[in-house]
Structures are given as structure tokens and as C-alpha cells.
Amino acid sequence: QVQLVESGGGLVQAGGSLRLSCAASGLTFKNYAMAWFRQAPGKEREFVAAISRSGGSTSYADSVKGQFTISRDNAENTVYLQMNSLKPEDTAVYYCTASGQSGSPVRLSSYYYWGRGTQVTVSS
Numbered sequence: 001q002v003q004l005v006e007s008g009g010g011l012v013q014a015g016g017s018l019r020l021s022c023a024a025s026g027l028t029f030k031n032y033a034m035a036w037f038r039q040a041p042g043k044e045r046e047f048v049a050a051i052s053r054s055g056g057s058t059s060y061a062d063s064v065k066g067q068f069t070i071s072r073d074n075a076e077n078t079v080y081l082q083m084n085s086l087k088p089e090d091t092a093v094y095y096c097t098a099s100g101q102s103g104s105p106v107r108l109s110s111y112y113y114w115g116r117g118t119q120v121t122v123s124s
Contacts, residue, residue, distance in 0.1 A: 001026045002024075002025070002026040002027045002098070002113045003024070003025045003026050003115075004023075004024050004096045004097065004113055004114065005023045005024075005025075005096075005115060005116075006020060006021070006022050006095070006096045006116070006117060006118040007020070007021050007022075007023070007118060008020040008118060009094060009118030009119045009120045010119075010120070010121070011121045011123065012086055012120075012122055012123070013122070013123050014086060014087055014088060014122055014123065014124050016122070017082070017083060017085075017086065018083045018086065018120060019080060019081070019082050019083070020036065020081040020083065020094055020096075020118060020120075021078055021080055022034070022036075022078060022079045022081075022096030022115060023076075023077060023078050024077045024078070024079070024096075024098065025077065027098065027113065029074055029077040030054075030074045031053060031100070032053060032098040032099060032113075033050060033051065033053055033098070033099045033100075033101055033102070033103065033104055033105055033110075034051050034070075034072055034079040034096065034098055034099075035047065035049060035050035035051070035096075035097050035098075035105070035106075035111060036050075036070065036079075036081045036094055036095065036096060036097075037095045037097060037111075038090075038092035038093065038094045038095065038120075039092055039093050039095070040089075040091060040092040043092075045095070045108060046061065047059075047061050047107070047108065048061055048064055048068065048081070048094070049061065049064065049068055049069075049070035049081060050070065050099075050104035050106060051070045051071065051072050051079065051104055052102070052103055052104045053102070054074075055071065055072050055074070057103055058104055059104040059105075059106050064083075064090075067083070068081060068082065068084070069081070069082040069084075070082075079096060081094070083120070086120075086122045087122060088122045088123070088124045089122075090120060090122050091120060091121050091122050092119075093117040093118065093119050093120075094117060094118050094119075094120055095114055095115055095116075095117045096115040097111040097112075097113060097114045097115070098111060098113040099112065100112075
């Protein structure tokens with residue numbers, strides 16, 4: 001059974017940083033592209049960042065370029081999202097997800113394993 005378990009969310013002041021982690025089990029982690037999506041209240045789930053199987057390719061939403069960094073450790077079956085200079089508009093539930101496609105896909109439809117999410121709240 002595939003499990004993706006996010007951690008590291010919480011409440012932070014604007015300008016602060018958080019590092020999200022996603023521990024994967026039940027799948028051959030190195031064979032999957034990984035990504036982070038987020039969903040704010042009343043909004044659709046949106047792409048944040050993705051990383052290819054080897055980690056050699058990454059993709060970012062324009063809204064987080066230069067602010068967030070995605071990385072992975074295939075030995076630890078874990079993907080990370082380093083979030084710096086956080087803003088109130090970054091408040092959302094952040095979801096970890098896995099795709100069997102090559103590269104670093106950005107479309108939600110490319111992903112089929114999902115975690116339950118971790119709440120990130122940025123206060124002004």
C-alpha cells in the first residue's frame with residue numbers, strides 16, 4: 001500500500017521559513033517524479049513544485065520561483081519543500097504527490113498517489 005506522509009507544516013509569521021517533508025513507502029521511490037501542490041480555502045488545488053526521479057529536473061509555479069526549493073533524497077524515500085520568505089498568500093494545505101511520468105510534471109492529472117496534506121499558515 002502506497003503511503004505519502006507529509007510533515008513540517010505549522011504557523012509562521014510572514015517572512016519566516018518552513019521545511020516540509022514527505023516520507024514515501026509502498027512504492028519504488030526512485031521511479032517516481034514527486035511534487036507539491038497546495039490548496040487554500042475556497043480555491044482549487046494548485047501546482048507548487050515538482051522534481052524528476054533523479055532530482056536532476058525541477059519545475060516551479062511562477063508564484064514561488066526563487067522562494068521555494070524542492071529536493072529529494074532517494075536513499076531516504078523523502079521529498080522536501082524548503083519555503084522561505086513566506087507570505088500570507090502561501091497559507092494553504094500542502095500535499096505531496098507521486099507520478100510515474102518522466103520529467104517533472106506540472107499538471108495535477110499527472111499525479112495519482114497523494115498524501116493527506118499538512119497545513120501551512122502564514123500570519124501577517
